[in-house]
Amino acid sequence: MVDLATQYQAMKSDIDSAIQEVLDSSAYIGGPVVQRFQKSLESYLEAKHVIPCANGTDALQIAMMGLGLKPGDEVITPSFTYIATTEVIALLGLTPVFVDVDPKTFCIDPSKIEAAITPKTKVIVPVHLYGQACDMEAIMEIANKHNLFVVEDNAQAIGSDYYFGNGEVKKLGTIGTIGCTSFFPSKNLGCYGDGGAIYTNDDKLAEELRMVANHGQRVKYVHDVVGCNSRLDAIQAAVLNVKLPKLDTYIAARIKVADYYDRVLGASEKITVPFRDGKSKHVFHQYTVQLNGVDRNELQEYLASKDIPSMIYYPIPAHKQGMFASFNLSGLELPVTEELTKNVISFPIHTEMEEEQQAYICAEILNFVNTH
Numbered sequence: 001m002v003d004l005a006t007q008y009q010a011m012k013s014d015i016d017s018a019i020q021e022v023l024d025s026s027a028y029i030g031g032p033v034v035q036r037f038q039k040s041l042e043s044y045l046e047a048k049h050v051i052p053c054a055n056g057t058d059a060l061q062i063a064m065m066g067l068g069l070k071p072g073d074e075v076i077t078p079s080f081t082y083i084a085t086t087e088v089i090a091l092l093g094l095t096p097v098f099v100d101v102d103p104k105t106f107c108i109d110p111s112k113i114e115a116a117i118t119p120k121t122k123v124i125v126p127v128h129l130y131g132q133a134c135d136m137e138a139i140m141e142i143a144n145k146h147n148l149f150v151v152e153d154n155a156q157a158i159g160s161d162y163y164f165g166n167g168e169v170k171k172l173g174t175i176g177t178i179g180c181t182s183f184f185p186s187k188n189l190g191c192y193g194d195g196g197a198i199y200t201n202d203d204k205l206a207e208e209l210r211m212v213a214n215h216g217q218r219v220k221y222v223h224d225v226v227g228c229n230s231r232l233d234a235i236q237a238a239v240l241n242v243k244l245p246k247l248d249t250y251i252a253a254r255i256k257v258a259d260y261y262d263r264v265l266g267a268s269e270k271i272t273v274p275f276r277d278g279k280s281k282h283v284f285h286q287y288t289v290q291l292n293g294v295d296r297n298e299l300q301e302y303l304a305s306k307d308i309p310s311m312i313y314y315p316i317p318a319h320k321q322g323m324f325a326s327f328n329l330s331g332l333e334l335p336v337t338e339e340l341t342k343n344v345i346s347f348p349i350h351t352e353m354e355e356e357q358q359a360y361i362c363a364e365i366l367n368f369v370n371t372h
Contacts, residue, residue: 001309002186002350010352011242018238028234037237040244045171047179047199049206052232053213056155056182059196060125061088062230063151063178066209069094069122076116077125078108079317080337085127085153086318096327097121098319100334104275106130106288106344109336110138117142123149128157128172130288130313130346131188131254133280136162136175143176150176155196156285158189159247163279172280173199178209183232183240188254188285189247191236253351254284260355261287261347264362270294270369286313287349294369296345302368308361311346 008015022033034052041050053059064075071093077086079098089096099112108126124143126134136152143150154173158181161169173179181187183195198213200206211218216227243250258274266273272290276282291299296312303310317337319329347361 001311001346001348003352004185004190006352007350011246014242015239018242019235022234022238025234029231031234033234033241034232034237037232037240037244040241041197042199044244044247045174045179045199047171047174048201048203049199049209051198051206051209051213052237053196053198053230054232055194055230056180056184056196057084057088058213058228058230059180059182059198060084060151060153061091062209062212062228063180063198064088064092064094064123065212065227066178066205067123067149067151068208072120073122074118074120075123075125076108076113076121077318078127078129078337079319079334080106080314080340081127081129081153081318082155082314083318083321083323084155085125087323089125090323090327095120096318096324098317098329098332098334100336101129101340102135103336103340105132105134105277106340107132107134108139110135110142113139113142114146117146117148121146121148123151124176125151125153126176127153128160130274131157131160131283131285132274133157133160133162133172133277133282135277135279136172137164137279140175149178152176152179154179155182155184155187157283158187159251160283161281174201177202178205183236188250188283189240189243191239191243193233193236195232195236195240196230197232250351251281251283253353254349255282257349257353257358258282258284258287260358261349261362264358265289265365268366268369271365284349286311286346288313288344288346290340291343291345291369294372296343298372299345299365299368303364306364308364309348312344313346315341317341 160172183191212227216223216225
């Protein structure tokens with residue numbers, strides 16, 4: 001699905017030098033390399049504060065902890081997302097309130113949010129899925145009206161621009177109260193292990209988040225709150241320092257791949273190519289289509305026989321996962337979510353894809369859907 005080996009070879013000398021710098025310094029935790037990445041990401045996002053951490057799941061957990069939520073507080077979130085978004089809610093004793101997604105963007109549907117708000121609601125968690133932005137302008141209007149926090153799960157859409165109706169442009173993750181991202185190796189901006197970051201423009205909240213991520217301490221051995229231990233190590237920061245200046249180029253390459261898929265696969269009535277909302281720039285972390293009247297399992301098996309990978313993100317929605325059985329969600333109906341889990345499939349997309357590879361992939365996809 002991604003070609004990290006070829007990507008590494010294209011910048012091998014820079015990556016090797018950056019890692020060697022860390023090895024020579026022996027500053028493996030914190031230090032100037034991590035600080036350099038923090039400042040560079042703040043500049044790129046135009047965010048006041050970036051708090052690097054160990055992974056994207058930790059980023060979400062620390063964000064929730066930093067907001068001072070109490071057990072039983074409700075968090076509105078989509079069910080059609082990777083489980084990390086929702087598991088941290090339950091882990092902290094909070095109550096996930098699942099709402100449906102927009103059938104075009106696959107992101108949380110703002111029209112469903114307001115009806116789900118109760119006196120216990122404290123947070124909305126929009127997930128910018130597959131690289132597509134949620135309707136943040138509408139979500140922020142709802143949040144401001146009801147005095148709610150907004151934690152953007154930006155693990156799949158770092159680098160995307162969001163265009164407000166008044167002409168203002170902001171990077172995703174910097175619009176809500178807190179933004180969270182992941183640097184898992186397959187992400188548009190990925191390191192060579194685990195990594196994540198939290199960002200906010202609120203000075204006081206940033207101090208709280210830093211404290212939570214550092215064992216709940218501002219001063220060494222003085223622990224003011226229950227925290228955790230979540231750090232981006234210097235070797236991962238070194239890799240990210242090399243790759244961050246290339247992020248916009250990576251995004252452009254992914255969009256080019258998506259454009260090709262759209263042109264070729266979009267000609268089939270059995271394939272619905274990704275919708276691109278004019279309110280934002282889709283950065284295509286995944287290229288995910290909907291199948292119409294095609295057996296998805298058989299297609300996957302056929303593609304595998306032709307050495308073509310494919311993935312289903314995500315086959316079981318969060319509200320139907322066993323981990324949430326205690327919340328008694330058996331009667332919850334999310335028709336769009338449940339339909340998407342049955343008919344979405346993702347095809348390879350990465351920065352090193354060549355047109356010859358795509359031509360082969362598309363030819364085999366169309367060969368199957370046109371004959372079955």
